[in-house]
Amino acid sequence: MTGKPGGGDSPVSGRRGEIDRATSLIESARNLVIFTGAGMSAESGIPTFRGEDGLWQGYRPEHLATPEAFERSPEVVRSWYRWRRDLIEKVQPHRGHQALASWCLHSGKKSCVITQNVDGLHQRSGCPDVIELHGSIRHDRCHRCGQRALDLDAVFCSCGGPLRPGVVWFGEPLPEAAVDRSLEQIDDCDVMVVIGTSAVVHPAAGMVFRALEIGASVIEVNPAPVLPAPVLHISGTAKEILPRIFSTGSVNGENPA
Ligand SMILES: [Zn+2]
Known part of the structure; x- marks a missing residue:
């Protein structure tokens, strides 16, 4: 699936202009923090x-x-x-998990995933650095x-x-070590991508506002994004959007499942 052109009367999932802006922010990031919640796992059937x-x-x-x-x-x-x-x-990690993991492994950039999920799907998809804010069911x-x-x-x-x-x-x-490491990563990041969580309650809200406070660009991927400006909204699910914004070019960028 390739990008659909934006415009038209009804909102289009992941408009081309927003996808392009997100892709170039991610490409030029020095240290990327990815923050995920339940919406990330839902499409795997959790x-x-x-x-x-x-x-x-x-x-x-x-x-x-x-x-x-x-x-x-x-x-x-x-x-x-x-x-x-x-x-x-x-269940299996979906192609959004895989695109993200592949990017973390092959982009050559500093990155980490902070997740509220306890299911270990990021680790199973190969993400090298995952901070589990809510612990693990495993x-x-x-x-x-x-x-x-x-x-x-x-x-x-x-x-x-x-x-x-x-x-x-x-x-x-929340586990103190996970919170401390998350804040350390956020304080040093220049781009944060929030995926599958409305991020309006603690601890997500505090972490997103901390990123904004230090001047990082924040991108929100959700079916109905809610974070205030200047957050870049991309309407859509993790499975459809992540393979489009986390692309490592020729290196296993996408693995449709
Ligand atoms: Zn004991």
């Missing part, structure tokens, strides 16, 4: 747990993804995460001492504390 995806066996996610829920009913919470892990194992950690556990069948830590998914739950602070 539920966003909103709307029709909202319930699991009658439970609402916001009633399962809390430390209180785990302390009250650890087995229910664990089985929800087992179900989600199985689902994630069955490992457990001890609810008492915090030690990481790679054996997902184990139930208790060596300290005797219960093992839980390695994600950040509602009401919990």
Whole structure:
């Protein structure tokens, strides 16, 4: 698929002019930060747990993804995460993930991906540097001492504390090391691309405004972009837009799937 010309009566997904501006900003970037959210994974088939995806066996996610829920009913919470892990194992990174990973690997520029997703799809697509702001569903950690556990069948830590998914739950602070590294990267970036998150709530909002504050150019890729000017809006999904703006020319630029 190549770019469609802009213009016409109705909004066109990813107008040519905006795509060209984004591409040249990315091409001339010195240090690029990519910030992604649930919309990035949705096209791989990962539920966003909103709307029709909202319930699991009658439970609402916001009633399962809390430390209180785990302390009250650890087995229910664990089985929800087992179900989600199985689902994630069955899906594949889409061509937007692949275009981004290929660009990070082959552009020769400094870059990193900061993600709110816990599914590991950026890593599976080959992204070399991913900061997981909300932790990862791919490992457990001890609810008492915090030690990481790679054996997902184990139930208790060596300290005797219960093992839980390695994600950040509602009401919990973000991992300090991930936040510190993210801010370090943002303070040094000159272009930020926000993908698949409305970025109007914490922590995304703070990170986007920090990038704007230091004078970085910010590009937003979303079906209905919402960030205020001077953010460059590109209407469209990650899967359709990323292969067009993250192109490394002759080097495996696109891998349609
Ligand atoms: Zn422990």
